[in-house]
Amino acid sequence: MTVLNTSAIRTQFPALCREENGSTVAWFDGPSGSQVPHSVIDAISEFLTRGGSNHGGAFAASRDSEATHEGARTAIADLYGTRKDDYIAFGMNMTSLNFALSRALSSSWGSGDEVVVTRLDHDANVSPWLRAAADSGATVKWVPFNTDTYRLDLARLADVVGPRTRLVAITHASNAIGTIVDVAAATRIAHDAGALVAVDAVHYAPHGLIDVAAIDCDFLIASAYKFFGPHIGAMAGRGALLEELDAYKVRPSPSRGPDKWETGTQSFEALAGVAAAVDHIADLTAANGPRRGRIIAAYTAIQDHAISLGERFLRGLPDTATVFGITDDLTARTPTFAIELEGLSARQLATELGNRGIYVTDGDYYAVEVMNALDRADGGLVRIGFLHYTTEDEVDRLLGALGELAGNA
Numbered sequence: 001m002t003v004l005n006t007s008a009i010r011t012q013f014p015a016l017c018r019e020e021n022g023s024t025v026a027w028f029d030g031p032s033g034s035q036v037p038h039s040v041i042d043a044i045s046e047f048l049t050r051g052g053s054n055h056g057g058a059f060a061a062s063r064d065s066e067a068t069h070e071g072a073r074t075a076i077a078d079l080y081g082t083r084k085d086d087y088i089a090f091g092m093n094m095t096s097l098n099f100a101l102s103r104a105l106s107s108s109w110g111s112g113d114e115v116v117v118t119r120l121d122h123d124a125n126v127s128p129w130l131r132a133a134a135d136s137g138a139t140v141k142w143v144p145f146n147t148d149t150y151r152l153d154l155a156r157l158a159d160v161v162g163p164r165t166r167l168v169a170i171t172h173a174s175n176a177i178g179t180i181v182d183v184a185a186a187t188r189i190a191h192d193a194g195a196l197v198a199v200d201a202v203h204y205a206p207h208g209l210i211d212v213a214a215i216d217c218d219f220l221i222a223s224a225y226k227f228f229g230p231h232i233g234a235m236a237g238r239g240a241l242l243e244e245l246d247a248y249k250v251r252p253s254p255s256r257g258p259d260k261w262e263t264g265t266q267s268f269e270a271l272a273g274v275a276a277a278v279d280h281i282a283d284l285t286a287a288n289g290p291r292r293g294r295i296i297a298a299y300t301a302i303q304d305h306a307i308s309l310g311e312r313f314l315r316g317l318p319d320t321a322t323v324f325g326i327t328d329d330l331t332a333r334t335p336t337f338a339i340e341l342e343g344l345s346a347r348q349l350a351t352e353l354g355n356r357g358i359y360v361t362d363g364d365y366y367a368v369e370v371m372n373a374l375d376r377a378d379g380g381l382v383r384i385g386f387l388h389y390t391t392e393d394e395v396d397r398l399l400g401a402l403g404e405l406a407g408n409a
């Protein structure tokens, strides 16, 4: 078992030194966005310092941008474990890419067609499909999650997909309650019925190994700002399908290849940062060899770290705290815990913790259907997220503050 060297990792992240009210900030808001290492900041800054030109120029700086773009695509292919023929396309964020995909896909849908969404998903993998269905006349079918076990009901998925299902939109992991979904099994169910599958891996990406080839999904999107990179989204999808689909694009932009999915000028500096973020993950352990193999080793270590912190956290919670999520098998979840503390609203608890330099998120974090199902639409829950740079001391500090607030509440 490779143990992550958290202290060495932390020295690479300048933001982890931030102070608030005299104490170092403890960043538990990773599910909203991670901090970035020096290598990412340097890659972005070096691109801009060197001088970045737009693609298509007959000079070196333009060719540099093109190489940066290709480098980012190769890095994402390694991170996602894509198939040989997959395309990688970048966009402002996952939400924008998913709207582009849903618009293009649904242009061939009509009345009687069906699209399947889940109640475990972030709204970025729900609303684009609701809208696509409304615009095309297709019907929406919902897959619930079990509010006792917090798992997605794959049996129900098998029930709702049928010959008219055009697409299943499904999350790799819940950004609210941390449940990991067996997206490979979901894809098999969808494909058996002849439906396409779009996976949202935004929350899963910093926690678990993405393996597009093994999942065999048709499309998968994540965002680099959740896995230690800059604010940019990256979509992988079957090249043949993306080629065939009619992307919404301007006339002069390429009508073939992944470029047709990338509207306007890309953030080349962010693309430089994406490759650095993937390299950061690949370099987390002492593993040698090709980058994909090092990424696989890194995620094993990341997962062990997450489980150990999760166990410590659950053991130390005050009795008046309720966890909404899987607690009996930490391999089935990410270290993202939605909790409630008796006597305090989610906003009050987040504010109390924030005043102590402990950053957590509160509300629904756009997991609208999750909060509805948990009967927490009003105010939501406090969300605590651990990443590879989270330490046992930080977890203990959080538990101390929760214990103190439980006593005071």
Ligand SMILES: Cc1ncc(COP(=O)(O)O)c(C=O)c1O
Residues within 6 Å of the ligand: 031, 032, 092, 093, 094, 095, 096, 122, 124, 125, 171, 173, 174, 175, 200, 201, 202, 203, 204, 222, 223, 233
């Ligand atoms: C699971 C999940 N999906 C989608 C999104 C939306 O991602 P983006 O901000 O890149 O549009 C988020 C953002 O928090 C998320 O957690």
